[in-house]
Amino acid sequence: MSLADTHMQTEYALERVIRRLEEAWCPPPVPEVDAYGYRPLPLPVLLAGIDALREQSIDPGAQFVDLGCGLGRTLLCMWAFGYSKLRGVEIMPQFAAIASGLVPVADIQIGDADTADVSDAQVIYSYRPFKDTGLAEVYTKNLIDRTKRGQLLWVPQVQPAGLCEHVGGYVYRRT
Ligand SMILES: C[S@@+](CC[C@H](N)C(=O)[O-])C[C@H]1O[C@@H](n2cnc3c(N)ncnc32)[C@H](O)[C@@H]1O
Numbered sequence: 638m639s640l641a642d643t644h645m646q647t648e649y650a651l652e653r654v655i656r657r658l659e660e661a662w663c664p665p666p667v668p669e670v671d672a673y674g675y676r677p678l679p680l681p682v683l684l685a686g687i688d689a690l691r692e693q694s695i696d697p698g699a700q701f702v703d704l705g706c707g708l709g710r711t712l713l714c715m716w717a718f719g720y721s722k723l724r725g726v727e728i729m730p731q732f733a734a735i736a737s738g739l740v741p742v743a744d745i746q747i748g749d750a751d752t753a754d755v756s757d758a759q760v761i762y763s764y765r766p767f768k769d770t771g772l773a774e775v776y777t778k779n780l781i782d783r784t785k786r787g788q789l790l791w792v793p794q795v796q797p798a799g800l801c802e803h804v805g806g807y808v809y810r811r812t
Contacts, residue, residue, distance in 0.1 A: 645681060652680040655710075677710045678764045678793060685806035686791050687718055690760060693789065693804055698722055699759035704750035704780070705766030709736030712743045726753040728766075751776060755783060762791040770795070784811045 697719040703712050706725025715723055723743035727733040730747050737745040746753075750766045761784065767773045777795045784790060790797060793807040801809035 648681040648684060655680065676765060677707065680714075682793055682807065683711060683714055686762075686793070686808055687714075687806075689805035689808040690789070690791075693808070693810075695760060695789065700724065700757050701760045701762065702726065702753070702755055702758040704753055704755070704761065704763035706736050706743075706745065707732050709739040709743065709745065711762060711764070712736065712740045716740055716742055724758075726750055751779060755780075755788070756785070758788060760789045760791060763794075764792070765794045781811065786811055 698721060700722045701712075701715055701720050701724070703709075703715075703723070703725045706712055706727045707729075709725060712723050712725050721742065723740065725733070725736050725740075725743055725745045726748045727736060727745065728747070728749055733745050733747045736743070750763060755761050761780070763776075763780065765773070767776055773795050777792055777797050780790065780792075781797055781800055788811045789804070790801060790809045790811060791807060792809065797809050800812055802812055804810050
């Protein structure tokens with residue numbers, strides 16, 4: 638087995654532990670709402686994104702925004718990796734309340750990811766606020782239109798078309 642395979646196994650094992658903790662702490666089912674729902678980003682994908690940010694020398698003091706932060710799992714992981722300027726935007730008040738309790742250092746706002754102000758963010762992360770592929774594409778295009786050159790977009794659901802260069806692990810730099 639290669640070292641990469643071993644890492645992958647460790648990550649998936651960790652993923653299972655985290656899921657069990659989440660279930661114990663926040664009993665399922667977490668409600669799925671028409672066009673969107675809560676599903677945390679798989680840990681291996683998250684770690685690949687964090688690697689990509691490191692390769693881009695993103696300072697842990699940079700403003701990180703999670704659009705559709707759900708229960709705050711990604712914000713919690715970012716905090717664990719040393720990122721301290723964290724903001725989450727979530728449309729479901731009950732999810733936002735849980736995220737606030739889980740990551741007290743983060744500024745959690747109840748709001749719409751489609752119109753949230755991202756002008757101060759160095760990294761804008763958004764994972765699957767819309768499960769419908771068509772809605773997700775419109776959302777991503779709208780997001781790109783609201784960002785400025787140099788900002789990093791970490792969008793594990795759809796591949797942004799145009800105005801972005803891929804830097805690794807679903808992370809794109811706005812050109
Ligand atoms: C797939 S979960 C992502 C959770 C978290 N970001 C993560 O990566 O672990 C998508 C979240 O987006 C939220 N959401 C859906 N539409 C939204 C909108 N228009 N504005 C803000 N949040 C939204 C959902 O309530 C859900 O919590």
